[in-house]
Amino acid sequence: MQCPCSGYFQTGSLFSRLAGIALLAVFLGLCPAACDFRSSRDGLPGERNIPQGRERNFLPQPDKPRLTIGFSIATATFIIERWNKDLKVFTGAAQELGADVIVQLSAGGIQEQISQINYMVNQNIDILVVIAHDTELIAGAIRQVKEAGIPVIAYDRLIQKVPLDAYVSFDSREVGRYFGETLRDAVPRGRYLVVNGSIHDVNSAEINTGFYEIIGPLIKSGAVRIEREIWLEEWSSDEALEKIGAIFNETTNFDAIVCGNDAIAGAAIRLLSERRLAGKVAVVGQDAELSSCQRIVEGTQLMTVYKPIGSLGVRAARLAAALGEKSRGAKTVELPPPDTMVDNQSGTMIPAYLQKSTAIYRDNIDIIIRDGFHSREDIFRNTGAQ
Numbered sequence: 001m002q003c004p005c006s007g008y009f010q011t012g013s014l015f016s017r018l019a020g021i022a023l024l025a026v027f028l029g030l031c032p033a034a035c036d037f038r039s040s041r042d043g044l045p046g047e048r049n050i051p052q053g054r055e056r057n058f059l060p061q062p063d064k065p066r067l068t069i070g071f072s073i074a075t076a077t078f079i080i081e082r083w084n085k086d087l088k089v090f091t092g093a094a095q096e097l098g099a100d101v102i103v104q105l106s107a108g109g110i111q112e113q114i115s116q117i118n119y120m121v122n123q124n125i126d127i128l129v130v131i132a133h134d135t136e137l138i139a140g141a142i143r144q145v146k147e148a149g150i151p152v153i154a155y156d157r158l159i160q161k162v163p164l165d166a167y168v169s170f171d172s173r174e175v176g177r178y179f180g181e182t183l184r185d186a187v188p189r190g191r192y193l194v195v196n197g198s199i200h201d202v203n204s205a206e207i208n209t210g211f212y213e214i215i216g217p218l219i220k221s222g223a224v225r226i227e228r229e230i231w232l233e234e235w236s237s238d239e240a241l242e243k244i245g246a247i248f249n250e251t252t253n254f255d256a257i258v259c260g261n262d263a264i265a266g267a268a269i270r271l272l273s274e275r276r277l278a279g280k281v282a283v284v285g286q287d288a289e290l291s292s293c294q295r296i297v298e299g300t301q302l303m304t305v306y307k308p309i310g311s312l313g314v315r316a317a318r319l320a321a322a323l324g325e326k327s328r329g330a331k332t333v334e335l336p337p338p339d340t341m342v343d344n345q346s347g348t349m350i351p352a353y354l355q356k357s358t359a360i361y362r363d364n365i366d367i368i369i370r371d372g373f374h375s376r377e378d379i380f381r382n383t384g385a386q
Contacts, residue, residue, distance in 0.1 A: 067099040067127075067324045069317075070120035071155075074106060074113055074133035082287045082309060083131075086156075089313030090129075097321040110134045114141040121148060127324035129153045129316065134200040136160045151323040154350075155316055158202050163348040165323050166338070168316040170307045171354045172203040176210020178359040179284045182303045183256050184214055187224075187282050190255030194229040195244060195268065197260030204231065204260055207286075211258060227254060235260065240267035248275065256282040262292035262304055269300050288360055288368055293379045296362050306368055307357045315353055 071090065073083065091101045102123060104116035110133045118141070120128065128145055130152065132138045139162040142152055151165040158167050183192070194211070197204040218224040228247055232239050240263070248271050259265035265285030272278040278300040285292055286305035295301035319336065326333045338351035358367060369376045 067097075067321060067328070068123070068125045069094055069099050069101045069320050069324060070117070070123070070125035070128045071101055071103045072106065072113060072117050072120065072128065072130045073103065074131050074157075082289065082307070085309045086313055089310050090317050093314040093317035094321065097317060099317075099321050099324065106133065110137045114138065117141050117145065121145060121150065125150060126328060127151045127153070127320050129155050129320055130159065131155050132157045132159050132201075135202050136200070149327065151327050153316065153320055153323065154344075156203070158342065158344050158350070160202065161345050163346045164344065164350050166319055167342060167344070167350050167352045168312065168319060169203075169352070169354060170312065170357050172206035173210035173213075175286050175305045175357060176207035176212075177214050178210075178286075178303070178305050178357070179207070179258050180211045180214025182284050182359060182361075183258070183282060184218060186302060187256040188218060189223045191225050191227045191253060192256045192258060193244075193247065193254045193268075194226055194258045195240060195260060195264050196229070196231045197264065198235050199231040199233060201235070207260060227251075232260070232264070235263065237263040237267045240264040241271065244268050244271055252277060254281055257284075259283060259285040261285050262287045262289040265301055265304070266291055266295070269295060273300070286357075288373060290374050290378055293360070293365060293368060293374055294382055296360065297365060297380055297383055299362075302361070304360050305357050306360045306373070308355060308371065308373075310371075312355045315355070319353060 071087070073087065087103065091103070094101050102120055102125060104113075104120055106113035106116050113133050117128065117130070121144075128142075128150055130138070130142070132154065135154075135157050138159055142159055142162045142164070145152055146163065152159075154164050154167045154169075156169045158169070192215075194208075196208055212219075215224060219226065230243055230247070232243065240259075244267060252272075252275055257265075257268050259268055262285040265283050266289075268283055269278050272281055272283075282302045283300070284303045285301065286307070288304045288306040292301055292304040296304060322333050322335050326335065336353070339354045340352050341349040342352040344350050358364075360368060365379060368374050369379065
């Protein structure tokens with residue numbers, strides 16, 4: 001059988017090949033000799049054990065083969081720290097539920113992702129979980145998967161214009177509200193630069209909407225001015241460096257910078273540092289990457305949004321196992337109730353399972369440490385303080 005990750009490591013653009021090399025060490029720990037990504041049990045601390053109870057109905061029936069979950073990841077952003085955690089937690093939880101996971105990593109854009117989804121369908125997966133590269137262009141491929149009788153879960157990014165079985169993510173509009181509330185309190189008057197995430201990801205628009213819900217009254221009163229606002233093609237620190245750098249070549253007269261995620265925040269702070277402005281401009285981001293937590297305790301980043309990925313990954317694995325077994329005819333499976341229903345412009349409301357997130361500042365960084373997301377030693381490594 002062809003290695004499920006071969007499309008990632010052997011095909012695609014030069015970026016795809018270089019990214020594959022950079023990530024090889026990571027995947028050696030996840031992918032065994034057969035290269036079908038039979039999942040490791042090593043999840044995040046305190047998050048790998050599946051509670052007993054209704055979840056026992058999700059386990060495969062004795063007279064049927066193990067459930068197979070296909071997981072398609074748009075890997076143009078997989079090098080971001082959080083996706084490594086998502087994959088590790090999800091695959092570990094899926095194995096404890098009695099399922100195998102085939103992972104496809106597509107750094108070459110939407111066409112490569114579609115090709116790899118087709119590959120997984122041909123491997124007789126029971127359910128597909130997707131982190132979409134482009135939440136609209138992937139709709140045709142997802143429709144074909146659904147027509148083949150395979151349930152589909154959109155993970156983190158809500159796929160548009162096609163009915164889905166579920167959407168599992170964090171509340172992105174809430175993340176934007178955290179941005180707005182933080183800057184409303186820290187910089188109630190001043191000039192803002194807004195650097196949104198990928199224009200192909202509906203989460204970017206949701207974050208933007210949440211931010212303006214909070215900061216809108218300050219703009220209307222004239223206390224806050226949005227001096228510049230840009231959208232990135234990808235969730236890319238390199239693209240952020242280029243585009244923010246072009247703005248800084250014209251002006252650095254900003255009091256606050258809103259960044260779609262921590263990779264973008266890191267690019268902004270790097271450029272501020274080169275101009276001796278780091279710590280003088282309020283910067284917010286999301287994902288609680290280790291580097292962002294270090295910047296927070298060092299004083300160069302004001303806030304990040306922590307998303308408890310362990311809870312999200314386990315919840316997604318449970319849901320995938322339940323939907324997969326139900327599609328195979330299991331009559332005793334009970335689907336967990338969704339938190340809400342969301343509109344993805346398909347004409348059908350989608351069951352949504354949304355986890356809560358938390359705004360993290362220097363004075364509550366212990367939340368991340370207690371959860372085992374990062375260690376105290378790592379976070380304070382550059383400061384010498386504990």
